[in-house]
Amino acid sequence: MDQMKAPLFDALIRHINRSTGNFHVPGHKQGQAFDDAGKKWFASVLQLDLTEVGELDDLHHPQGAILEAQQLASAAFRAEHTLFLVGGTTAGILATILHLCRPGEEIIIQRNCHQSVFHGCMMAGAKQRYLPCEFDQNGMEIPISPDTVQQMIRQYPQAKGVVITSPSYFGVVQNVREIAEICHAHQIPLVVDEAHGAHFGFHPRLPLSAIDQGADVSIQSTHKLLTSMTMSSMLHAQGERVNIADIMRWLRMIESSSPSYPLMASLDLARRWIATKGKEELERLLIALDHFRGNIKNGSFIHEVSVLSPHDPLKLTLVADPGVSGYAMADWLNKQGIYAELADHRKVLFVFSPGTTESELSRLEQVLRRLDREISHFPKEPSFNLPSFSIHTQAKVEFDELRRRKRRWIPLASAAGEIVTEMITPYPPGIPLVLPGEELREEVLHFLCDVIRRGGNVRGIRSSDTPAVEVLL
Ligand SMILES: Cc1ncc(COP(=O)(O)O)c(C=O)c1O
The missing domain is CATH 3.90.100.10 (Orn/Lys/Arg decarboxylase, C-terminal domain)
Incomplete structure (x- = not known):
């Protein structure tokens, strides 16, 4: 397939050029009626904010430009089916769990999964069975052993699916291939919450994607590590263990009947970008990050703060003395105008993407140099650790x-x-x-x-x- 094409984006532009009368919603009429102060900032996006008219197709029954855009995405992400999501990865996780489980049926999930997995189980009335989870001294997840998955499936052979998170927020990757093989030996579908891994598989130095490793469904926040707009994600699926038509049926119930064209077109463009320029852009970024990490490690400055980078090289985590929390470090960084992705009780997480420039990295390097010098003067507080996630706790009240x-x-x-x-x-x-x-x-x-x-x-x-x-x- 010609990955240079962007059928949905092109259809939008053709429509804008052809239309001489907009007598449909949305009421801002491509920006003609809009707040004066906001107009300047929103104008170009409002032009694209159309609805299911002309040749713009329909997300919930795609037959034209959206179908073609999704097919191009399937080819680029090496899936059998790809669905565009306008409610983030959250919507894809909800729809997949609703597809797999009827009320009272069991599903095996990680206890430390994202809230959307629990929400999906609540909506489906499914019974959660927890995979144990372990963390190291910094609160970083330890990958699940495939043997544990095997034992859980033996214990709950009726489970309708296994849901794992890979990579984690901090970039820890699971052994998806072996876990998929174990699930499939029991005819159980493996669903991977790959919200943080949309870039996987697009450069030899990055981990393979979950779909490449045999997962039945992977849901990726294209907006997180790739280049689409916030709330736009993709659901990829393959094989006979899941039914894509049924997942779509649930998505029709979960998502708006007026999905945003700017979001969907941004998915089309994110796919074109990663499929055609991704490898070279990632190469440039990875070289810049090697240089940056080399300076931090070999340069004489990072003494007080440790830098962790588990499997995903686009993530970098700072950890200081246990008496200094991630919140304190993030607060100090914010005062220097540096905004990280998240802070927790121990760590601060930085997320890079091909949108990260060399000059931003060198500015970060300078600021970290100062942080390392000043951190010994931060007030020390008693350290506190993540509580254990009890996998045996069952809700006392359903x-x-x-x-x-x-x-x-x-x-x-x-x-x-x-x-x-x-x-x-x-x-x-x-x-x-x-x-x-x-x-x-x-x-x-x-x-x-x-x-x-x-x-x-x-x-x-x-x-x-x-x-x-x-x-x-
Ligand atoms: C592990 C994980 N899964 C799912 C989600 C939900 O993704 P989205 O924001 O695209 O709905 C998130 C969001 O942060 C996440 O961290």
């Missing part, structure tokens, strides 16, 4: 019943042992520590209080002077 029960808000500090009604999730990274219907363990409570006190953001907690949590009455 989600369905929970919604009907009376609730009350109480101060977080006095909530140990209470049954929480909402998912409690430090965000980012968006991995829930407590699920609705579970008891709030003392260890988790202390961790949450520490995160909030040090400036972290926790969803599911009402923050004010006294953080509060909703529990069952």
